[in-house]
Amino acid sequence: MNQKYSNMLALELAIYQVHDQNYDPTDKIADFWKKYDIRTIQNTISLLLKKSADCWPNENLIDRSQKQVFGFDRLAVLIAYFHVHNDYVDISKLDFSDAESTMLSLDELEITKRIHEFFGRITD
Incomplete structure (x- = not known):
């Protein structure tokens, strides 16, 4: 499979796996922190931003800036x-349930849930 499509598939699977019966978000968090330390995360984000700039030298400055801000926010x-x-x-009192981004995320999860269930029915 083409690397470009392989990467896209991995990103899609990360979204759809939340609908698997045995999905446990705490396992994902623990696995992540067992795999990566803060310095590695920082270096990887930096490398991704650099590669993006190298691959798209004529990229719109606003787009590049948005990628950088997202990278910084992700690290933070x-x-x-x-x-x-x-x-x-x-963090039990943390509430962002009425944030617009939460609503968009819930909508996306509902869509992916329906797609996941559809493909589940096909494979059964």
């Missing part, structure tokens, strides 16, 4: 998750 949230786990921070 991963470090925050690490601290929540490591320092036993109680």
